[in-house]
Amino acid sequence: MNSKIILAKWTDRFLAWLIDFIIVSTISTTIIFLSFGTIYYEVDDEGLWAENTQYIPASILFFIYWTVLEYKTGQTVGKKILNLRVKNMDGEKPSLKGILLSSFGKSFLLPIDVIMGWVLTNQKRQRVFNKLGDTIIIKIKETEENSGSTYLKD
Template identity: 25%
Template sequence: MKTLQIKTAQNVNISFTLASVFQRLLAFILDNVVKFAYLYFGTLVFDFNLFQEGVGTDAWTVKAIDVLFFLPVTFYSLYTEILLDGQTLGKKIMHLKVMNVDGFKPSITDYVIRWFLRIVDFNFFMLLFIYVASMGLSDQYALIMVLFLIGKGIGFFLILFTNKNQRFGDLIANTIVVYLKDEVSFSHTILENITNDYVPTYPSVIKLSDNDIRIIKETFKTASKFNDYKTLIKLRSKILEVTQIKSVHKSDKDFISIVLKDYNYYTQHM
């Protein structure tokens, strides 16, 4: 498997294992099982066709219901990746995750770009496939199969031959898909998992160095695990001494946790 070395803003090197084309293909298949299950239950269990008849024979009404019914399938990869932090259900089962190439969480815009550009990797040719097939052109079987294979092949070969295993949507959105089982945990580095809307409290944390933060985090983790309050008090006092911070947190744990997150915030946005 390919690996990618990412140098963070804190000069920490993190190695990620890129998801292979076959792992992504399996995740894609699993996601389609979920989609087909939705369509099956919608049409069979909930008797979707009878529901259409119940609202009348107006063509526009029926078409509107069709559109609403297919919305969860159409936007499936977009809303699942946003809600599940870079994962669809298929990716979650396969332990895959979408990340920014710099190692950070993609923005919603990145997710939208990835979803929209599936039209290049797959959807455009799939639509042509459906259109030709719906025309009932039995003598155009070869053309139908070519369109289907082209749609499948573009994304497949881009992932296979690009340096970072990226399909077209990944290249434009500046994202990668990584294999989580070999991912370095945030807790093993000086990195903290902060949200995009995080608001820092202590600007003076920039007086600390990467090495200071690494020591603080390791000490904080150990002291918290064993409820070593004396060490936490000493650690807090040392941070206050070096940074001249005026703490607004009464709890030592809360204060040190915020200091770690603030340091990450400021070093990422400098």
């Protein structure tokens, strides 16, 4: 374990989330479009936008995306691009329970999770569900990512 853990900035975390949001939203919208032939459909003579009715299915897709990727690799696509990783409080791989809690908060209750995290912050830049799941988001140094690997040309 590395004795120095660099906590990720809120801005980096937001940008990673935004990248992930765009990816999963594109997939979710595509699924709705392929299912209904449009992102706009009629219900009882009133038009409803897909966004209004796909909150739960989209949130479930987000939950699966974050849970699988963060548990298996510690990173989503957004985190990978920004050199961030999910760890437990000791800097080790987090438990499945920790990942499930963290993913639930950002999939279903993100505004509340973030605002309460800012209000109740504990100097570790944790959202409420990060704190409940005993997880932190760290910045990976390039040397950590490639430690132990030396590339030489033949």
